Amino acid sequence: MNRFSYHRADTVEDTIKLLSADPTARIIAGGTNLVDLMKYLVETPSTLIDVTRIDALKGITETEDGGLRIGALVSNSAVAYDERVQARFPLLASAILAGASPQLRNAATTGGNLNQRTRCYYFNDPATPCHKREPGSGCSAIVGLNRIHAILGASDQCIATHPSDMCVGLAALAAEVHVAGPGGERVIPFADYHRLPGDAPQQDNTLQQGEIVLAVVLPQGGQGYAGHYSYLKLRDRLSYAFALVSVAAALEMDGGTIASARIALGGVAHKPWRRQEAEAALSGRAAETSAFAAAADLLLEGAVGHEHNGFKIDLARRAVIRALAQAATGTPQSQTDKRIA
């Protein structure tokens, strides 16, 4: 760990000022990813801004139009076990409980979950070239071990994936990210928050210099999916491992017919992967395997495997079909009993 200055911020305004003044300053809250990266010297911030005392970032509240506003400091556990979230947005609760461990979920925050870095082995090892960590240095994963890497939306500079489960649920629920910066507050649709690597893989998201995440808002519309959803996560062990492939599937059913659908994939791209065409293709269709398979094919269009991760394409296709079937029948994947029904 490098030497850094420690600031305890009182207000969002203080934080923005400090962040704007120093591009190498970092916000710290739960610390579960940042402290880890600092020990590996992947992150060497000059300044840590402790935002855990800022009341404006705390709590889950109702929005005027019937949605929920989750403050950036609310822990992953607090979101997952919140009664309102469980009743109205159970897909989000399920996605969160599929990730990490109870200890990590107790510490990790909503804002931190959005901004966590990839678990690409090479990003986490400063001895190896990595465009994301050190732009211009190269990508070790493309020619190295890439079993856990992206099959969609990657570039020739970076094939890292975003590691979050929570964000896959938030993507499917079309959440909004509320941020504040030197220019005031703005709202970023979840689909636009994280970005594809392109030729700037060092940028995980579209936050600007000096901006801080205030809250994530779940719009009221997501509640229509509470009855028919599933978060299906496939990984190398049953618990406490990052996804090889995960699927957040949510349906609005009209009898046996799908009224509308949302599907997001985790573990396959630099951001939670959604595609309007795949979701639109399910509207008005009967909830049956052929429809699910067609949607899966559309969602995975253009998927490319590397030396070790080609299996993910087929795995993702089957996982989408299975998760949609679970959603349609109203029998979501249990995050405790991992047998897949």
Place this chain on the structure above:
Amino acid sequence: MPVHAIVGTQSVPIAVILNGEARSLDVSPATTLLDLLRHDLALTGTKKGCDHGQCGACTVIIDGQRINSCLQLAVMQDGKAITTIEGLSKDETLHPLQAAFIERDAFQCGYCTPGQVCSGVALIEEGRATTREEIREHMSGNICRCGAYPNIVDAIEDVLVQRGLLVREAAE
């Protein structure tokens, strides 16, 4: 003094309740809670395994929540109540889960045990695990390289049964 006045790389004063006792400490910003406990306070019951939040050996209970102390900066603990393995037993009286760990032989080398016990105590207080399957899932953040998992589940199950939170399934 406004709290944002704390600036720089110098040691920072913090006040915590550690195992029920009020403590005032000076900590360097780069010191983790785990290193503070083990090095500065000689509370070596909390173990350093991976030091990266992967093994759970460093689990302590902060304001009622189980947390990996290796990923917490000590300087951020100001005002918090921290319970370590040393704070779970009073004199010769063990916490029921500690007694159950002995009874059920829920360890071999014992290195992961303090973290397992702290995590298990929090699990019992959380009250969300009501089956063996759920105990296993809720203990997934604690690794045991000796493989004492079935016995650890037995021990936790015993305490949940004692408290009427779980009805043991009939023996096969």
Place this chain on the structure above:
Amino acid sequence: MPKNETHVGSPHSRVDGPAKVTGTATYAAEFTTPDLAYAYIVESTIARGRITGIDAEAAQAVPGVIRVFTHENRPRTAWFSFKYKSMVGPPGTPFRPLYNNEVQYSGQPIVLVVAESFDVARHAASLVQVTYEQHPHETDLGRARQDSYVPPSKRLGIAPPPKPRGDAVKAFGEAPVRVSGEYTIATEHHNPMVSIRRRSPVIRPWRWQPRSCSRITA
């Protein structure tokens, strides 16, 4: 065979139980000594080659750093390789830490920063600059397979494997049902959890670690 049911597979309350469940059991890093110093290891960032230079000036200048050890300034250590051999290690020449400028693997300990506190040692270690002359390496067993050979049956210091029994190839060939496939598994290490491996925070004289058969070498 005598029945052993009361001892095998059933829980037993142990004499070390109370110490282990209360956190008072002491492991290698938990014996205190007056004036105990802390060390942090700097590891090689190349897989094979030679160290051409170590700039430890900035690390040495950090207040609280006692000394930065490298192969160039380490105290005299044993020369004969058998002095480094562990009781259960395989035959061959064991690794000798900080012995010379040769890098044999990625992550090899090459510098030891000793300081008054763990934080200082860890910070100072991050300031050490190492330059290398990099040599080609092969870390993929699959690709190195063409160079594989049958080891000599007798190897100094290690008992020969037991003689084969039966004829597996013949039995498989004659089996009425055959299932055949090739499986590749990732490298698996058994790492004991007790923190006394690399990045061990505490310097101690040679001491056996109770359960892992690895030695502290600093």
